[in-house]
Amino acid sequence: MTSAWFDLGLRLHAAHTRVPAARLAGAPIVTPHDPVAVRGSLSKGEPTLTIATRDRNDSVTGAAEGLALLATFGFSITRPDPVTVVTDQHAPTIRALQAVVAGWSEGNPHAEAAAHVVWTLNRSDFPHAPALVDVLGLCRTRYALGIAPEGERDAAVWRDWLDVPDDGLTGVLDLLDRATSGDPLDGLQPLAEDDAYTWARAATDYTEGRDWRSPESIARAALGLRSLCDATDLHATALLGDPLHRRAAVHSGHVTVGTSTAVEGRRKGLTLTSERLGSRLRAGEAVQGRVGGPMPTEPVFTGTVRESGVEDGRLVVLIDGVTGAAPGAGETISVHQAPPNAHAQRRGRGSIGRLYATRRSWLATGRAPKATRREVPLDVLVAAADTD
Amino acid sequence: MDPKLTAYATVLLTGTGTSVTELQALTRAEQEPDSAAAAAVLDGWRSAQEGEQP
Numbered sequence: 001m002t003s004a005w006f007d008l009g010l011r012l013h014a015a016h017t018r019v020p021a022a023r024l025a026g027a028p029i030v031t032p033h034d035p036v037a038v039r040g041s042l043s044k045g046e047p048t049l050t051i052a053t054r055d056r057n058d059s060v061t062g063a064a065e066g067l068a069l070l071a072t073f074g075f076s077i078t079r080p081d082p083v084t085v086v087t088d089q090h091a092p093t094i095r096a097l098q099a100v101v102a103g104w105s106e107g108n109p110h111a112e113a114a115a116h117v118v119w120t121l122n123r124s125d126f127p128h129a130p131a132l133v134d135v136l137g138l139c140r141t142r143y144a145l146g147i148a149p150e151g152e153r154d155a156a157v158w159r160d161w162l163d164v165p166d167d168g169l170t171g172v173l174d175l176l177d178r179a180t181s182g183d184p185l186d187g188l189q190p191l192a193e194d195d196a197y198t199w200a201r202a203a204t205d206y207t208e209g210r211d212w213r214s215p216e217s218i219a220r221a222a223l224g225l226r227s228l229c230d231a232t233d234l235h236a237t238a239l240l241g242d243p244l245h246r247r248a249a250v251h252s253g254h255v256t257v258g259t260s261t262a263v264e265g266r267r268k269g270l271t272l273t274s275e276r277l278g279s280r281l282r283a284g285e286a287v288q289g290r291v292g293g294p295m296p297t298e299p300v301f302t303g304t305v306r307e308s309g310v311e312d313g314r315l316v317v318l319i320d321g322v323t324g325a326a327p328g329a330g331e332t333i334s335v336h337q338a339p340p341n342a343h344a345q346r347r348g349r350g351s352i353g354r355l356y357a358t359r360r361s362w363l364a365t366g367r368a369p370k371a372t373r374r375e376v377p378l379d380v381l382v383a384a385a386d387t388d
Numbered sequence: 389m390d391p392k393l394t395a396y397a398t399v400l401l402t403g404t405g406t407s408v409t410e411l412q413a414l415t416r417a418e419q420e421p422d423s424a425a426a427a428a429v430l431d432g433w434r435s436a437q438e439g440e441q442p
Contacts, residue, residue, distance in 0.1 A: 002425075004400055005400065005424075005425045006429070006431055008396075008397055008429050008432060009433040009435070009436065010432045010435065011393060011397075012389075012429065012432075013415070013432070013433045013436035014436065015390060016412075021432075021436035022436070022439030146389070146390065147392060147393050148392040148393050148395070149396070150392075151390075244435055248432070248435065250431075
């Protein structure tokens with residue numbers, strides 16, 4: 001509940017000052033490549049697309065016409081970097097882009113544009129990936145307004161609060177600029193590298209005829225889901241790299257603040273004792289810690305949670321394997337989950353890919369494997385349940 | 389203040405013993421809070437003060 005109260009504090013301040021309250025000090029996505037504003041809609045199965053840059057704005061109806069228009073705005077799988085689609089009408093635009101690609105047929109000269117759109121749609125589920133940016137979602141991640149939360153679904157409200165007078169597609173690009181001002185969060189770099197890798201692979205697939213025109217294999221579908229889970233984990237911990245987000249995360253239990261005590265007989269161990277019982281630290285989890293509250297910039301020590309429990313009404317967390325500048329006894333420390341290792345994630349996906357490619361592996365043969373479990377990030381479950 | 393925000397805050401504060409009006413006075417005066425709800429709201433208020441302005 002305290003998360004909601006903390007959020008209310010942001011909103012009351014924004015209402016008092018009439019200035020949006022920052023949820024993040026840094027930009028929640030890497031700087032987008034060549035952003036193009038797009039609004040789409042479907043009427044009786046026929047897509048209409050309106051596309052704009054700062055100096056051009058065009059609109060067409062029809063799948064083939066839409067693909068031709070996208071091509072004139074530079075959509076092509078052969079580009080060195082993808083175009084970033086930015087929209088303030090997320091679900092209708094995705095449906096329109098899907099209809100444009102579904103309308104592609106042999107002989108259409110814009111297969112390269114279609115391959116780009118397919119890559120964009122495939123990456124649109126990834127958390128704040130700069131392939132397709134839901135600019136209102138991005139604004140909500142970056143700022144809280146001095147209104148009730150449901151009002152933040154309205155683009156006009158964001159334009160009003162962020163001082164964007166243009167209600168057309170140029171205004172969408174202005175909203176993007178406001179939501180991405182400043183430097184991107186440091187932890188987003190692995191996500192950008194993953195985007196670049198998948199873009200290069202999509203270009204190769206197109207060249208070799210293994211793109212959306214041929215059925216997707218089970219291995220590819222499985223690796224796609226695994227990539228989405230990995231990206232969601234990376235994004236969640238990238239947000240914890242932001243001091244304002246860490247401050248809010250104290251109230252959701254993602255950051256635990258308490259007092260440090262050295263552990264007798266354990267040279268590299270410490271205990272964290274906290275008055276606040278709500279904590280998401282779990283045994284076996286790698287953590288990062290700071291001396292002081294959640295706001296100081298750099299973590300100064302790392303460790304692994306060995307166990308946690310409640311003693312005398314207080315949370316006690318034993319942290320082992322502490323490296324770095326271990327805090328002294330009695331110091332206030334703040335601890336949260338360490339970012340996953342992006343290289344280890346890639347190795348994990350690589351080994352799954354090899355198992356699918358090996359004819360006698362348990363994956364390829366369908367034999368029941370030894371059970372291993374992992375948690376699916378909540379964002380992935382929510383995205384799967386979303387009917388839009 | 390936006391009436392919808394007032395209504396939203398009222399729902400959130402139900403049962404905490406703190407009203408929206410008291411909370412607004414508390415945050416503006418930055419007095420020490422006397423409830424968990426007020427402490428969390430004040431923390432959010434201070435975070436907004438320290439945050440980057442668009």
